[in-house]
Amino acid sequence: xxxxxxxxxxxxxxxxxxxxxxxxxxxxxxxxxxxxxxxxxxxxxxxxxxxxxxxxxxxxxxxxxxxxxxxxxxxxxxxxxxxxxxxxxxxxxxxxxxxxxxxxxxxxxxxxxxxxxxxxxxxxxxxxxxxxxxxxxxxxxxxxxxxxxxxxxxxxxxxxxxxxxxxxxxxxxxxxxxxxxxxxxxxxxxxxxxxxxxxxxxxxxxxxxxxxxxxxxxxxxxxxxxxxxxxxxxxxxxxxxxxxxxxxxxxxxxxxxxxxxxxxxxx
Numbered sequence: 318x319x320x321x322x323x324x325x326x327x328x329x330x331x332x333x334x335x336x337x338x339x340x341x342x343x344x345x346x347x348x349x350x351x352x353x354x355x356x357x358x359x360x361x362x363x364x365x366x367x368x369x370x371x372x373x374x375x376x377x378x379x380x381x382x383x384x385x386x387x388x389x390x391x392x393x394x395x396x397x398x399x400x401x402x403x404x405x406x407x408x409x410x411x412x413x414x415x416x417x418x419x420x421x422x423x424x425x426x427x428x429x430x431x432x433x434x435x436x437x438x439x440x441x442x443x444x445x446x447x448x449x450x451x452x453x454x455x456x457x458x459x460x461x462x463x464x465x466x467x468x469x470x471x472x473x474x475x476x477x478x479x480x481x482x483x484x485x486x487x488x489x490x491x492x493x494x495x496x497x498x499x500x501x502x503x504x505x506x507x508x509x510x511x512x513x514x515x516x517x518x519x520x521x522x523x524x525x526x527x528x529x530x531x532x533x534x535x536x537x538x539x540x541x542x543x544x545x546x547x548x549x550x551x552x553x554x555x556x557x558x559x560x561x562x563x564x565x566x567x568x569x570x571x572x573x574x575x576x577x578x579x580x581x582x583x584x
Contacts, residue, residue, distance in 0.1 A: 353422060363481040376476075389474050445517060541557055553579060558577065
């Protein structure tokens with residue numbers, strides 16, 4: 318049984334949602350652009366300040382000597398995570414999103430917040446497109462810094478971050494018009510594009526430097542163990558980033574999970 322079938326059989330807990338469609342996010346960020354132009358409010362911080370701050374502080378502490386190596390945020394939205402990393406000293410940052418509206422918003426905010434526009438670049442791309450990894454890695458060919466020359470040599474990223482994007486992909490329907498109004502959960506589950514999950518993992522794997530690449534994923538839909546199971550064919554867990562916990566019925570857990578992976582094998 319391949320990984321896609323395993324995910325479908327063992328982790329089949331969601332039904333398809335508009336949150337997994339490009340149309341939804343285009344409309345969402347189109348409104349966010351209007352809000353920013355009216356009030357300079359950058360908009361939503363997915364999972365809140367505390368979760369984002371935990372990820373940024375962990376990155377800064379763990380990779381203090383690697384802050385100039387190439388880093389890409391998948392599904393960057395308004396770019397807030399990258400702006401926080403920039404404030405912490407990280408450079409050579411790229412944000413990508415399949416919503417042109419999200420990229421336009423991030424670029425507008427960047428003009429107001431980033432002193433050197435070459436330090437953060439935003440580009441539209443679809444992580445589920447087979448050509449996506451080649452397209453995004455092509456940006457590294459233009460970099461000349463000797464600090465991360467090994468990443469440049471292989472045209473790969475040292476760091477790939479995701480905060481909520483895989484959650485949305487996990488809800489992706491097979492087509493924009495395939496969502497059913499059925500009240501039957503099993504019927505709605507049939508609309509899920511399970512292949513999108515493995516396509517995502519393969520693209521992330523292709524983006525990363527095979528020797529020292531690090532993949533940091535934050536999710537509110539999947540637990541630590543579930544993320545490990547999902548990405549096992551392409552990645553192995555090397556750590557976690559802790560967040561605020563809660564206790565219910567004598568069991569302690571987290572609302573949000575952040576798992577740190579490194580790539581295994583070559584695609």
